[in-house]
Amino acid sequence: MKFPVHTSPYGALPNNVTRVMGEVLLALVPGIIALVYYFGPGVLINISLAVTTALVAEAGVLRLRHRPVRPALTDLSATVTAVLLAIALPPLTPWWMTILGVLFAIVMVKHLYGGLGYNPFNPAMAAYVLLLVSFPVDMTQWLPPEMLNEHPLNLAQTLTAILGGGLPDGLTWDTVTSATPLDAMREQLKMNKTISEIAQNPMWGDFGARGWEWVGNWFLVGGLFLLWRKIITWHIPFSMIAGLLLASGLFWLFDAESMPFPGFHLFSGGMILGAFFIATDPVTASTTPKGRLIYGFLIGVTVFIIRTWGGYPDAVAFAVLLMNMAAPTIDYYTRPRVFGAREEDHG
Amino acid sequence: MITKNPGQWDFHGGIHRPDCKSLSAGKYLGKVSLPDTLVLPLQQHIGAMAEPVVEVGDHVLKGQTIARVTEYIGAPIHAPTSGTITAIEERPVPHPSGLSAPCIILQTDGRDEWGELPEPLPYFDDLDPSLLRERIRWAGIVGLGGAAFPTSVKVNHGPDRPIQTLVINGAECEPYITCDDLLMREQADRIVEGIKVLLYVVDAEECLIGIEDNKPEAIAAMRKAVAESGLRDVQVVQVPTRYPMGGEKQLIKVLTGKEVPSNGIPSEVGVICVNVATAAAVTDAVMAGRPLLSRLVTVTGEGVNNPGNLEVPFGSFMSHVIEQAGGYSDKAYKLILGGPMMGFTLGDDELPVTKGSNCLLVASREEAPDPDKAMPCIRCGKCVEACPAQLLPQQLYWYARAKDFDKTQEYNLFDCIECGCCSWVCPSHIPLVQYYRFAKTETWALEKEKQQAEDARRRHEARVERLERLERERKARLRQKKEALEKKTASGGMDPKKAAVEAAMKRVAEKKARQAKTEKRSEESS
Numbered sequence: 001m002k003f004p005v006h007t008s009p010y011g012a013l014p015n016n017v018t019r020v021m022g023e024v025l026l027a028l029v030p031g032i033i034a035l036v037y038y039f040g041p042g043v044l045i046n047i048s049l050a051v052t053t054a055l056v057a058e059a060g061v062l063r064l065r066h067r068p069v070r071p072a073l074t075d076l077s078a079t080v081t082a083v084l085l086a087i088a089l090p091p092l093t094p095w096w097m098t099i100l101g102v103l104f105a106i107v108m109v110k111h112l113y114g115g116l117g118y119n120p121f122n123p124a125m126a127a128y129v130l131l132l133v134s135f136p137v138d139m140t141q142w143l144p145p146e147m148l149n150e151h152p153l154n155l156a157q158t159l160t161a162i163l164g165g166g167l168p169d170g171l172t173w174d175t176v177t178s179a180t181p182l183d184a185m186r187e188q189l190k191m192n193k194t195i196s197e198i199a200q201n202p203m204w205g206d207f208g209a210r211g212w213e214w215v216g217n218w219f220l221v222g223g224l225f226l227l228w229r230k231i232i233t234w235h236i237p238f239s240m241i242a243g244l245l246l247a248s249g250l251f252w253l254f255d256a257e258s259m260p261f262p263g264f265h266l267f268s269g270g271m272i273l274g275a276f277f278i279a280t281d282p283v284t285a286s287t288t289p290k291g292r293l294i295y296g297f298l299i300g301v302t303v304f305i306i307r308t309w310g311g312y313p314d315a316v317a318f319a320v321l322l323m324n325m326a327a328p329t330i331d332y333y334t335r336p337r338v339f340g341a342r343e344e345d346h347g
Numbered sequence: 348m349i350t351k352n353p354g355q356w357d358f359h360g361g362i363h364r365p366d367c368k369s370l371s372a373g374k375y376l377g378k379v380s381l382p383d384t385l386v387l388p389l390q391q392h393i394g395a396m397a398e399p400v401v402e403v404g405d406h407v408l409k410g411q412t413i414a415r416v417t418e419y420i421g422a423p424i425h426a427p428t429s430g431t432i433t434a435i436e437e438r439p440v441p442h443p444s445g446l447s448a449p450c451i452i453l454q455t456d457g458r459d460e461w462g463e464l465p466e467p468l469p470y471f472d473d474l475d476p477s478l479l480r481e482r483i484r485w486a487g488i489v490g491l492g493g494a495a496f497p498t499s500v501k502v503n504h505g506p507d508r509p510i511q512t513l514v515i516n517g518a519e520c521e522p523y524i525t526c527d528d529l530l531m532r533e534q535a536d537r538i539v540e541g542i543k544v545l546l547y548v549v550d551a552e553e554c555l556i557g558i559e560d561n562k563p564e565a566i567a568a569m570r571k572a573v574a575e576s577g578l579r580d581v582q583v584v585q586v587p588t589r590y591p592m593g594g595e596k597q598l599i600k601v602l603t604g605k606e607v608p609s610n611g612i613p614s615e616v617g618v619i620c621v622n623v624a625t626a627a628a629v630t631d632a633v634m635a636g637r638p639l640l641s642r643l644v645t646v647t648g649e650g651v652n653n654p655g656n657l658e659v660p661f662g663s664f665m666s667h668v669i670e671q672a673g674g675y676s677d678k679a680y681k682l683i684l685g686g687p688m689m690g691f692t693l694g695d696d697e698l699p700v701t702k703g704s705n706c707l708l709v710a711s712r713e714e715a716p717d718p719d720k721a722m723p724c725i726r727c728g729k730c731v732e733a734c735p736a737q738l739l740p741q742q743l744y745w746y747a748r749a750k751d752f753d754k755t756q757e758y759n760l761f762d763c764i765e766c767g768c769c770s771w772v773c774p775s776h777i778p779l780v781q782y783y784r785f786a787k788t789e790t791w792a793l794e795k796e797k798q799q800a801e802d803a804r805r806r807h808e809a810r811v812e813r814l815e816r817l818e819r820e821r822k823a824r825l826r827q828k829k830e831a832l833e834k835k836t837a838s839g840g841m842d843p844k845k846a847a848v849e850a851a852m853k854r855v856a857e858k859k860a861r862q863a864k865t866e867k868r869s870e871e872s873s
Contacts, residue, residue: 001666001675003682005445005694007781009767010687010708010715011364011522015729015774017722075722117723117775233728282727287741289731331742338759339359339596339736340606 021076023231024277027222028083031273034218035087038145038211041155042091045162047083049098054082057106065111077116081105084124084278088270088317089131090142092161092177097135101127121324122284125317132312140313141177145211148202151176181209181268182313185260194257208267216272223276235292236285236299237275243300244271251308265304274299274316284324291327291334299323350512353555354584356604358597360733361589362768364522366561367714371647372525373532373564374655378641379671384433385453385662387413387424388440391701392489393496394420399451405432408462410638412485413451422487422497422702425638426453427660429460441665441684441698443691450699453662464636471633476548479633483548486632487639487702492516492527492593492622493685495703498629501621502548504614511617512603513551515542515626517558517565518586518593521686524706526643527623529656531558531565534627535572541626542581544633549619553580555602556623561588590688591766595620597735609762644700646672650679650709659700665707666696678711687715688767722775730769730779736762740769744779747786752793755786763787 035043058078062069072078082102089098105123113119132139143149153161153176157168167176179187181203188198198204205213226232244265251259265271270278279285279299286295299319306315390396397414407413407426414424433454437447471479484499504510515538519527531538542554556573558566569583586592586601596607598620605616613620621629624643631637640660647654652673659668665682669675683690685706692715700707708714730740738759746754760783769779 001679001682001696003680003692003694003696004717005681005692006718007443007692007778008683008688008690009771009780010681010683010690010692010710011771012713012716013719013771013773013776014364015772016719016776017725017774020725020727020774071720071722077725115723117725233732282725285726287726287728287731288739292728335739335758336731336737338609338738338762339600340609340611340762342608342611 017075017077020231021080023229024080024226025076025083027225027229027231028087028219028277030221031215031219032083032087034215035091038215039091039143040146040149040153040158042093042143042153042158042162043087045159046086046089046091046093046098049095049162050082050086050102051079053099053102054078054106057103058111061107061111062115065115067115072116075116078106078110081110081123084273085127087273088124088128090139090177092141092143092158093138094164095162096164097131097138101131104130117283119283120328122278122281122320125278125320128317129321132317140179140183141173142180143176144178144203145209147210148178180313181212182307185264185268186307186313189258195260196257204264207263209264212269213267216267219272219276223272226276226280232276232280233289233292235289236280236296239293239296240275240279240300240303241266241271243297244304245300247301247304248308251304259308265307269307269314270316271303274303274320278316279320279323284320284327286327286330286334288331288334288336290336291330294330294334295323295327298326348511349553349580350555350603353582353602354557354586356601358592358600358735359737360735360768361591361597362733362771363589364771366522366588367647368523368525368528368561370523370649371645371654371656372528372562374525375529375533376646376653376655376657376672378658379660379663379668381428381455381457381459381660382663382667383455384664385427385430385455385660386438386664386699387427387451387453387662388438388699388701389414389424389449389451390440391424391495391661391703392422393494394418394422394500396449397421397424399435401432401435401451403432403434406430406456407432407453408460410464410640411462412638413453416484420497420500422489422499423485423638424451424661425487425640426462427640427662428453428455429458429462430455439695439698441693441701441704445694467636468633471544472547476550479544479548482632482636483629485638486628488625488628488632489639489702490622491624491628491642491702491705493689493703493705495701498621498625501619502545504549504619508614509617510549510551510614510619511553512619513542513546513549513554514599514602514613514618514620515554515556515623516593516595516598516620517556517562517569517623518598519562520559520588520590520593521688521690521706522590523647523708524645524686525647526645526656526705528562528565530624530627530643531562532568535565535568536576537627537630538569538623539572539576539578539581540634541628541630543576543578544629545619545621545626546578546581551619554578554582556581556583557586557592557598557602558583559588559592560585591735591764591768594735594764594766596764609759639702642700642702642704644668644704645706646709647706648679648683648709649711649714650676650681652676659704661701662699664696665693665698665700668700669696669707669709675709679709680712681710681715683708683710683715688771689765718778719776721777724773724775724777727774729772729774733768733772735766735768736764738763740779740783743786744777744782747782750789752786752790755783756790760786760790 059069105127109123109126110119245262248262248265286292302319303315395418398417399414401413408429411426412423413426416423431454434452438450440448488498489495573581599618607613628639644659682693743758763783765780
């Protein structure tokens with residue numbers, strides 16, 4: 001009898017890329033629901049726009065590169081990139097900015113470097129930074145959270161605003177939007193206010209900014225799900241948060257009136273999302289266990305440095321991109337000791 | 348020194364997958380009936396190919412040596428039954444390449460008549476260990492766990508490497524395979540006898556028998572046999588079920604806490620590791636004077652009707668063996684030799700069972716689906732978590748793909764035991780181990796080439812050096828002559844050449860004078 005041959009191992013393999021990416025998307029759901037609850041339906045519109053653009057762009061580039069289209073679309077990696085960018089954008093981001101960002105992420109950052117697995121930079125974060133640097137005003141116009149929002153927009157109004165149709169009568173951008181908490185903190189500190197003065201503002205909640213802190217918590221739930229499902233390891237989220245808390249805690253201990261409480265750093269911006277979903281992007285992160293600890297820690301510290309002394313209120317995107325650059329070097333110097341390594345081989 | 352609390356250690360990585368052993372566990376289907384023809388490859392082991400000592404047409408008896416060892420690392424082949432040698436030629440052998448190799452073809456005569464055997468050595472501990480090693484070598488015993496490394500070489504560790512621990516490998520961590528399990532359940536005494544011999548041969552202080560905890564019957568049977576044998580410092584250790592627990596380096600680490608050095612062998616850390624079936628074969632060789640002629644083979648998978656274990660004489664065709672396990676079921680889709688992690692598919696079942704064949708897995712489409720197209724590596728690091736050798740498989744893959752073989756060596760390619768854990772967990776379904784095999788083969792080829800280039804370079808340099816030396820010597824001789832001449836001239840002496848010429852001229856002149864004189868005389872006389 002004759003049989004087909006192929007190489008070992010034999011059996012139904014337990015993992016596949018689609019499942020990995022699919023579970024990342026699933027893990028994002030609680031955080032996205034929280035975002036919609038606190039900041040309105042704009043997030044959903046952004047996500048739909050971004051995902052559609054990403055899939056079209058991915059298919060287009062793959063066709064140009066003469067690569068099979070279907071497996072790449074079904075691996076959901078483009079979808080994850082699109083969703084991560086979309087939820088990092090302000091809820092009323094103009095439609096063309098979202099599309100521009102996604103195109104940049106998929107075409108330039110991902111495919112011009114060789115496609116999935118070959119891009120040195122996190123596509124979503126590179127696109128976010130592109131938009132932030134190019135359109136700083138639009139990118140810092142967030143909505144106030146639900147409990148502080150005096151003029152909530154419904155779905156139709158949001159859609160009109162995003163598509164460039166302007167705001168409902170009687171409203172101006174200034175009345176509708178507000179600065180992000182990190183931005184507010186930064187501006188007020190610049191005006192030489194003390195932390196206790198700033199904390200009087202109703203925008204601050206129990207451990208971070210109101211609304212934001214709960215979005216962070218729900219992303220944390222998703223992140224823990226990823227840990228439990230072993231999609232990510234604990235190294236990067238842990239060390240990144242540790243890096244941020246350590247750096248901010250140290251300064252806070254010395255000067256609690258001009259340095260915000262570490263919890264504020266953790267729960268007022270993109271830190272939780274960044275720690276569990278963005279810095280853990282396997283393609284661009286360090287891959288050795290020790291390397292991941294260093295990589296995450298340095299991102300955490302860099303986030304604090306940029307937030308405190310840099311030119312931008314939030315810094316997760318910058319910090320991640322900077323460490324993307326360092327990842328190959330970190331990997332090189334953190335190779336694990338192989339089984340049975342002889343004394344003289346120890347690194 | 349006796350290992351305290353053996354089994355308390357752990358190895359990094361590994362995988363859990365359904366062991367699928369219940370299909371065949373504890374099932375003995377008896378001896379395979381003798382086929383008409385046995386095909387005996389001359390290479391059934393690691394090392395040098397055996398050399399035939401019989402000729403076509405010879406009648407041989409059961410147990411007779413039909414091919415001998417030619418080099419230190421090698422094993423002889425014996426006739427598994429009596430019969431006539433009908434050919435010595437290339438035949439397809441069970442190898443991933445699917446190529447043919449030299450085989451001895453034995454036409455069985457059905458009489459199964461034993462030849463003359465060496466005497467049993469029941470009082471082996473009065474003998475010199477080297478005699479026992481010689482007996483093990485004669486018997487053609489190789490590692491029966493699948494690797495087929497000659498056991499006589501393994502137990503010849505040399506005086507500078509004292510052995511503390513003899514590790515007996517009963518882990519059988521590959522899914523589906525149950526032949527060692529069955530052997531431990533039913534012939535524990537035979538294994539323990541072999542342990543006695545091996546303990547004496549390698550002069551170890553203790554023996555640790557590692558068995559995975561998914562084989563409670565085997566553990567109980569072995570514990571009973573050890574207790575009844577009265578052997579001290581022999582312990583059956585239950586180890587967790589996790590692939591590749593039965594990897595030599597992994598089992599030694601778990602049992603003794605010692606790590607076999609990178610690129611090294613167990614005896615460097617005072618350990619020798621032998622499979623349970625190998626220990627049983629040692630018993631036969633020493634206690635009964637019988638060579639290795641057959642082995643237990645697991646025939647399993649959804650593709651056979653009656654999965655179980657069979658005693659198979661070497662050289663029997665797999666088709667014949669599978670026939671005796673109820674034949675193929677409708678689900679038969681792939682034939683795998685060995686387990687699903689490290690085994691390999693065979694394109695054909697008309698191939699002989701050899702010493703290393705521990706399992707014939709006839710897998711259904713569900714058990715061994717065709718591989719998906721590999722996706723790009725996303726550097727997720729699952730392989731790093733799974734690698735029991737603590738390598739960075741994703742980096743090795745990267746460099747193997749780029750054919751950067753210096754880098755693959757720098758990342759310890761040769762510590763890869765090809766267990767397949769990385770390929771198993773890879774979400775992109777990249778056949779990683781295949782890349783490492785490729786890189787290893789290429790590296791060997793490059794090294795051979797380098798060696799040849801090095802030899803050529805050396806030859807060339809030697810030639811240039813020789814020519815230069817000859818030239819130097821010639822010049823030196825010339826110089827010497829010249830110097831001697833100058834010395835003579837300077838000291839007022841005659842040039843020897845000139846003197847010779849003058850002497851010759853003088854002689855000629857004298858001769859002429861003499862001649863003239865004689866002529867004159869003759870003229871005068873006439």
